[in-house]
Amino acid sequence: MPPLGESGSLQAIVKDYIESNNVMVFSKSTCPFCKKVKNLFDSFQIKYLAVELDQMENGADIQATLKEMTGQRTVPNVFINKTHIGGCDDTLQLHKDGKLHEAVAANAEKPEETYDYDLIVIGGGSGGLAASKAAAAFNKKVAVFDFVKPTPSGTTWGLGGTCVNVGCIPKKLMHQAALLGEAVNDSMKYGWAVEETYKHNWNILRDAVQDHIGSLNFAYRVQLREKKITYVNAYAKFVGPHTIEAVNKKGKVTTHTSAQFLLAPGLRPNYLNCPGAKEYCITSDDLFALQHCPGKTLLVGASYISLECAGFLKAFGLDVTVMVRSILLRGFDRQMADLIGSYMESHGIRFIQESQVKKVEQLESGEPGRLLVTYGNNAGEESSEEFNTVVLAIGRQAMTDDLNLGAVGVKTNSKNGKIICDEKEGSSVPYIHAVGDVVDGKPELTPVAIQAGILLARRLFSDGSILCDYENVPTTVFTPLEYGCIGLSEEKATELYGIDDLEVYHTNYVPLEFAVAQRRANECYVKLICIKSLNEKVVGFHYAGPNAGEVTQGYAVAMRLGATKHDFDNTIGIHPTCSEVFTTLQTTKSSGMNVAAAGC
Ligand code: FAD
Ligand code: NA7
Numbered sequence: 001m002p003p004l005g006e007s008g009s010l011q012a013i014v015k016d017y018i019e020s021n022n023v024m025v026f027s028k029s030t031c032p033f034c035k036k037v038k039n040l041f042d043s044f045q046i047k048y049l050a051v052e053l054d055q056m057e058n059g060a061d062i063q064a065t066l067k068e069m070t071g072q073r074t075v076p077n078v079f080i081n082k083t084h085i086g087g088c089d090d091t092l093q094l095h096k097d098g099k100l101h102e103a104v105a106a107n108a109e110k111p112e113e114t115y116d117y118d119l120i121v122i123g124g125g126s127g128g129l130a131a132s133k134a135a136a137a138f139n140k141k142v143a144v145f146d147f148v149k150p151t152p153s154g155t156t157w158g159l160g161g162t163c164v165n166v167g168c169i170p171k172k173l174m175h176q177a178a179l180l181g182e183a184v185n186d187s188m189k190y191g192w193a194v195e196e197t198y199k200h201n202w203n204i205l206r207d208a209v210q211d212h213i214g215s216l217n218f219a220y221r222v223q224l225r226e227k228k229i230t231y232v233n234a235y236a237k238f239v240g241p242h243t244i245e246a247v248n249k250k251g252k253v254t255t256h257t258s259a260q261f262l263l264a265p266g267l268r269p270n271y272l273n274c275p276g277a278k279e280y281c282i283t284s285d286d287l288f289a290l291q292h293c294p295g296k297t298l299l300v301g302a303s304y305i306s307l308e309c310a311g312f313l314k315a316f317g318l319d320v321t322v323m324v325r326s327i328l329l330r331g332f333d334r335q336m337a338d339l340i341g342s343y344m345e346s347h348g349i350r351f352i353q354e355s356q357v358k359k360v361e362q363l364e365s366g367e368p369g370r371l372l373v374t375y376g377n378n379a380g381e382e383s384s385e386e387f388n389t390v391v392l393a394i395g396r397q398a399m400t401d402d403l404n405l406g407a408v409g410v411k412t413n414s415k416n417g418k419i420i421c422d423e424k425e426g427s428s429v430p431y432i433h434a435v436g437d438v439v440d441g442k443p444e445l446t447p448v449a450i451q452a453g454i455l456l457a458r459r460l461f462s463d464g465s466i467l468c469d470y471e472n473v474p475t476t477v478f479t480p481l482e483y484g485c486i487g488l489s490e491e492k493a494t495e496l497y498g499i500d501d502l503e504v505y506h507t508n509y510v511p512l513e514f515a516v517a518q519r520r521a522n523e524c525y526v527k528l529i530c531i532k533s534l535n536e537k538v539v540g541f542h543y544a545g546p547n548a549g550e551v552t553q554g555y556a557v558a559m560r561l562g563a564t565k566h567d568f569d570n571t572i573g574i575h576p577t578c579s580e581v582f583t584t585l586q587t588t589k590s591s592g593m594n595v596a597a598a599g600c
Contacts, residue, residue, distance in 0.1 A: 017049070158217030
């Protein structure tokens with residue numbers, strides 16, 4: 001074999017692959033000879049890394065580099081213990097000669113490759129931080145790279161990722177501000193004399209929320225320092241199999257190596273592809289730190305981020321409109337989604353149905369300015385309306401484009417850029433793992449990212465064997481009428497079990513606190529979806545009402561344990577609460593009986 005050249009970044013990458021993997025196969029996913037070689041290694045449980053050149057952006061260049069280095073252009077191109085073996089025939093011959101195992105084992109006695117770190121984590125959000133702290137607890141040398149690229153409007157934030165800075169935390173605090181406003185109103189019915197007309201001050205709330213976030217950013221930095229985790233505020237990408245390059249705010253570039261990698265770069269909001277979207281619209285990444293009260297606001301998109309933001313902005317006394325392309329809360333139970341929408345509408349939030357924004361123009365800059373939004377509906381009619389603020393909540397994209405994953409062979413879903421992982425959070429490359437929102441097909445929730453990160457660190461660095469269980473993950477939508485759910489929607493349950501095998505127990509109810517305050521409670525409703533053939537095992541839990549997160553969390557334990565309707569019936573309720581309604585459910589949907597709320 002000709003000597004491996006030292007020059008050229010591709011040669012360095014190829015060399016890094018060969019040196020970092022005892023058995024290295026440069027392969028193509030459709031090549032039958034490559035399959036033969038991989039099957040051979042699989043049959044002896046020999047660990048190898050196969051990079052599929054046909055699935056990599058620079059695959060053709062790597063193939064040309066291999067030709068330059070080894071004289072062999074074809075695949076598979078196999079290396080064992082840093083020695084070039086050749087193609088399929090050469091590898092099979094090695095096996096026939098009885099030398100395969102010897103060649104693979106030869107490396108066992110050699111000292112392990114030394115790296116700067118045991119674990120490099122890319123992304124200092126919920127999943128990345130949880131995993132890094134768990135790994136450090138096993139005395140591993142860990143570094144976290146976290147960097148926030150500013151939004152088009154220039155908003156940026158500190159350590160902690162989406163949840164802490166622009167997600168769950170500011171959202172829930174603003175929702176709490178909304179609930180308090182409603183409580184002031186209710187309080188008059190409870191005898192409190194609220195002397196003056198009260199109104200909301202956006203700047204006070206924003207500062208309070210941002211101060212709290214600042215304290216969390218600081219606490220995270222302290223925690224990392226205390227646990228001796230290196231924190232690097234820089235944007236990272238792969239430049240070789242075990243090597244990343246990181247660029248900080250000042251443009252300084254550093255290079256770092258690690259034995260293992262964890263990718264937890266999360267997601268960032270999408271922008272509409274129409275004139276004015278990036279120039280004049282904001283997203284949830286900007287809203288919680290907005291320097292002025294947003295005024296009359298249009299929220300584009302109908303998923304939970306849009307509806308939650310619409311809910312608290314309306315409660316602050318603003319004129320709020322939601323533009324819906326198709327349906328509310330796609331993926332959630334349809335009946336529950338409609339209840340949420342109907343409650344919001346009855347509380348003065350306007351919905352523009354089946355419409356999409358065509359362009360956004362600035363009429364006047366200012367705080368807030370004036371924007372003209374032109375939109376069209378499904379019937380082809382066009383309309384225009386003026387708003388002060390337009391918030392886009394039309395989905396979020398995986399932050400994988402800049403990681404140069406092609407250079408290391410990490411496979412992503414071409415539709416959404418998310419990382420394809422096995423049940424152990426392992427990517428297609430054995431020493432590269434992923435957790436959190438960036439993992440394809442998993443719930444995008446903070447506790448999921450945290451749980452997956454902690455369990456992964458325990459498996460990688462200790463004797464942990466527990467896998468993250470992505471089933472029956474409870475969640476809550478913090479809309480004006482809160483909605484908590486666990487397990488299947490009625491639609492999904494019907495699809496999986498068939499309509500005849502479902503028994504749905506349901507009821508409307510009036511929360512006691514609503515009754516005295518004379519609040520509308522038409523939409524307060526619960527249902528349990530049960531499977532007849534499984535002894536009425538509960539597979540779907542749905543709750544619309546106050547304190548949905550608190551109510552739902554505990555029932556998630558019951559669902560994990562496989563609770564049946566009988567178990568719910570045999571549980572004694574706590575009176576007077578909303579949650580107790582789950583212990584007294586009697587009416588089935590199939591009976592057609594009226595479940596309108598009768599009060600306590
Ligand atoms: P993130 O927390 O997004 O962290 C990723 C970090 O990596 C970021 O700081 C990013 O800037 C950084 N990064 C990316 N690329 C690089 C790179 N190349 N180099 C260095 N750093 C990089 N979940 C809930 O459970 N409950 C809720 O109520 C809830 N509400 C939400 C409300 C909103 C408005 C939003 C947007 C999300 C909400 N979520 C909620 C979802 C929750 O925030 C996410 O599931 C969670 O933050 C995902 O964590 P993560 O570790 O995957 O990524
Ligand atoms: P989601 O859950 O992906 O929902 C996106 C919403 O935006 C949904 O209602 C879409 O309507 C709508 N959408 C998507 N593209 C467009 C365009 N081009 N025009 C109008 N409306 C559009 O996104 P979120 O931002 O709410 O939250 C994403 C995740 O981030 C969430 O799971 C959290 O974990 C964090 P559709 O139903 O497709 O017609």
